[in-house]
Amino acid sequence: MSRTAVLATAFMVLISSTVIVIAQERKDPPRAANSQPSAQDQQVAAAADTATSTSAPSTDSATRRDVRTAVLSERAMRVEGEKRFQTNCGRCHLAPQKFPPRAMATIVRHMRVRAMLTDEDMRLILRYMTE
Amino acid sequence: MALPPLLTKDDVGYFRAILLALSARKSRVTRTLYAAALLALLVLPTLLFAQCPDSQASSAPPPESQTPDSQDIKPIPVLQTSAGFISTFDGGEPHLGPILTPVLLVPIGQRWLFETRATFESDLTQEPGLSGFHGTLQKEVEYAQLDFIANPYMTVTVGRFLTPFGIYNERLYPVWIRNLATDPLTLPIGVGPSNASTGAMVRGGFRANSKFNINYAAYYSVLSTVSPVDSSRFAGGRVGIFVPKARLEIGGSFQHLLQDDHSNLFGFHLIWQPRALPLDIRAETARSSTGSGYWVESAYRLSRLPFARNEFRRTQLVARMQQFYTGTVPSDSVLPVNTNMFEFGVNYYFRDDFRALTSYGRQFSPEGNANVWTVGITYRLVVPLGNGEVQ
Numbered sequence: 277m278s279r280t281a282v283l284a285t286a287f288m289v290l291i292s293s294t295v296i297v298i299a300q301e302r303k304d305p306p307r308a309a310n311s312q313p314s315a316q317d318q319q320v321a322a323a324a325d326t327a328t329s330t331s332a333p334s335t336d337s338a339t340r341r342d343v344r345t346a347v348l349s350e351r352a353m354r355v356e357g358e359k360r361f362q363t364n365c366g367r368c369h370l371a372p373q374k375f376p377p378r379a380m381a382t383i384v385r386h387m388r389v390r391a392m393l394t395d396e397d398m399r400l401i402l403r404y405m406t407e
Numbered sequence: 408m409a410l411p412p413l414l415t416k417d418d419v420g421y422f423r424a425i426l427l428a429l430s431a432r433k434s435r436v437t438r439t440l441y442a443a444a445l446l447a448l449l450v451l452p453t454l455l456f457a458q459c460p461d462s463q464a465s466s467a468p469p470p471e472s473q474t475p476d477s478q479d480i481k482p483i484p485v486l487q488t489s490a491g492f493i494s495t496f497d498g499g500e501p502h503l504g505p506i507l508t509p510v511l512l513v514p515i516g517q518r519w520l521f522e523t524r525a526t527f528e529s530d531l532t533q534e535p536g537l538s539g540f541h542g543t544l545q546k547e548v549e550y551a552q553l554d555f556i557a558n559p560y561m562t563v564t565v566g567r568f569l570t571p572f573g574i575y576n577e578r579l580y581p582v583w584i585r586n587l588a589t590d591p592l593t594l595p596i597g598v599g600p601s602n603a604s605t606g607a608m609v610r611g612g613f614r615a616n617s618k619f620n621i622n623y624a625a626y627y628s629v630l631s632t633v634s635p636v637d638s639s640r641f642a643g644g645r646v647g648i649f650v651p652k653a654r655l656e657i658g659g660s661f662q663h664l665l666q667d668d669h670s671n672l673f674g675f676h677l678i679w680q681p682r683a684l685p686l687d688i689r690a691e692t693a694r695s696s697t698g699s700g701y702w703v704e705s706a707y708r709l710s711r712l713p714f715a716r717n718e719f720r721r722t723q724l725v726a727r728m729q730q731f732y733t734g735t736v737p738s739d740s741v742l743p744v745n746t747n748m749f750e751f752g753v754n755y756y757f758r759d760d761f762r763a764l765t766s767y768g769r770q771f772s773p774e775g776n777a778n779v780w781t782v783g784i785t786y787r788l789v790v791p792l793g794n795g796e797v798q
Contacts, residue, residue: 363651367678367687369584370759376795381482383789385520386512388556391578392612392622392647395559406480406797 357404360397367391377406482514483793491582493783495589498775503531503540504783506582508549523551547635550603564608567636571610571624571645572597572660573691574676583787586687586706586723587752587766589779592731593700595740596693597643597662597672604628605638612649620649622658630666640665647676654680660693668736670696685710697738702729706754725752725766746772750779760787 365371365387375383384402387393393401486509493504506528513521526547531540552566569577576598579585594602608626615621625644631637642665647658660674672695679688685708692701704727709719731746752766761784768779 360651363654367654367656367680368578370756372759372789375789376791377480377797378483378793379485379789379791379795381480382485382512382514382520383487385482385514385556386485386522389520389522389554389562389564389610392610392624394612394614394620396614397612397620402480 353400354404354407357400357407360400361404364391364393364397364401374405380405480797483791483795484514485512486510486790486792487512487787488790489581489583489785489787491588491783491785493582493588493781496778496780498777498779501533501540503529503542505529505531508582518556520554520556521552522554524549547601549601559611560613561609561611564610565606567603567605567638568608568626569602570598570604570628570643571608571626572643572662572672573645573674573693574658574678574689575691576602579689583760583762583785586704586725586754586764587727587750587768588764588781588783589750589766589768591691591702591727592729592742592746592748593691593693593698593702595738596695596698596700597660597674599628599639599641600637600740601635603636603638604641605631605636615648618650618652620651622647622649643672645674654682668696670736672696696734696736698731698734698741700729700731702727704728721756723754723756725754726750727752742772744773746770748779752781761785 361371368391374380381402384393384398384405388395388398488507488509490508491504491506493506495502495504506526508524508526510522510524515521526549527544529542529544531542533539534541548567550566550568552564552568555563557563569580571577573593575591575594580602582588604626606626606628608624610622610624610626612620612622623644623646625642627642628638628640630640641662643660643662645658645660647656649656656676656678658676660672660676662672664670664672672693674691674693676692677688677690680686681688687706688704690701690703693699704725706723706725709722709724710716712719727750729748731742733741733743733745737743748768748770750766750768752764754762754764756762763782763784765782766780768781770777770779
């Protein structure tokens with residue numbers, strides 16, 4: 277088989293694969309990531325509700341609001357950390373399993389230098405990976 | 408009465424030689440100054456840009472105020488090892504390639520990190536008249552560097568480090584990361600002997616505004632002929648712009664050789680991960696006096712197929728096309744003839760750190776076309792050297 281024929285075949289395979297993949301994705305659009313609270317989030321929120329409801333009767337709505345705000349902030353941080361992790365780390369390799377926190381701190385510092393992560397990305401990723 | 412000439416022919420020749428030597432010296436000094444000015448130009452704007460308070464504007468929650476605990480985690484030394492066994496059939500000739508790459512990370516305080524990576528590998532082939540496969544063990548210190556995190560925008564590195572020219576050498580080279588077992592044809596361009604530099608480097612990344620980040624590296628390497636830590640004398644830099652929302656990074660590399668032909672090298676790179684698809688697209692181009700070329704690689708994870716999801720989500724299809732053109736200056740580190748190559752591969756991830764990979768490639772060159780088959784496994788292991796839990 278000539279070189280031109282091989283290259284033409286390879287080109288056709290690439291084009292047809294791309295078309296098939298795009299058609300497949302249009303039929304099955306990806307779910308919006310993090311659009312719904314996860315089961316863990318719901319558990320955390322429920323725990324917050326329980327904590328405030330079982331505390332002293334004098335607990336007012338402000339305290340309840342503070343706890344809920346803290347829970348939501350915690351969730352926002354986790355979602356943001358996961359997003360930063362997938363955006364930055366996923367550029368080169370798969371998501372690794374989580375390691376012990378102090379080992380993770382070393383690895384994230386290493387990747388900060390290697391992958392030139394921003395300071396903010398590093399902190400959010402470290403938080404996400406050590407939760 | 409005729410006066411004797413002030414300068415004889417010999418005197419003129421002597422002074423001409425001195426002038427030539429001076430001009431050559433001046434040229435060398437000028438080039439060094441140009442290189443220093445280029446480094447300053449690369450680094451200063453990024454630092455100034457980073458110092459601007461508006462550049463840190465972000466829609467994300469302010470992490471420093473909300474994540475005090477991440478600062479309290481005291482890091483411990485970590486040993487990471489990646490291992491692989493790659494069998495290659497290049498033009499019908501079998502090669503067995505065991506490789507072991509330990510990486511040692513030693514954090515010192517809150518701002519320092521010592522990191523080193525060594526590689527032990529072999530290329531075992533069949534030799535006429537002998538049974539089995541034979542080869543020698545190659546040992547190499549790929550990097551041994553001390554990093555000082557000076558501020559959120561800049562890290563200073565000294566020692567032996569991977570040359571940041573393009574993206575493959577620094578980010579995609581480890582055997583457990585690369586999608587195809589074979590190196591790109593343009594890999595030797597711009598990275599120096601043994602893919603590393605010996606000298607100093609400043610680098611960093613920062614959020615330029617809410618839409619994109621900037622990362623940069625500027626380095627200077629000295630000449631070293633001591634094997635296996637040899638390096639060339641050059642200076643260069645790399646700048647990249649990363650758009651998190653689009654998951655797109657584009658960037659360029661520049662290098663000026665301060666030895667041999669004192670030539671300039673250029674490179675450009677691209678990484679794109681479309682949000683709608685589990686697809687990675689990477690591309691790199693390099694141009695130098697010893698050769699030029701490019702490679703384009705795409706990798707698609709079959710995680711969206713409606714059947715056999717558990718098996719297909721672990722499967723990745725890879726394709727890479729590359730072309731290499733010889734340059735005006737011959738070099739042993741690059742191919743001697745123009746070469747085209749395309750490869751297709753299938754990877755299967757048993758876990759995130761353990762996978763099997765296989766590929767087929769066809770290489771076209773005036774020296775003869777050849778099929779290149781590879782099959783292998785890669786594994787990565789992380790060992791914390793101490794108590795990993797927070798006290």
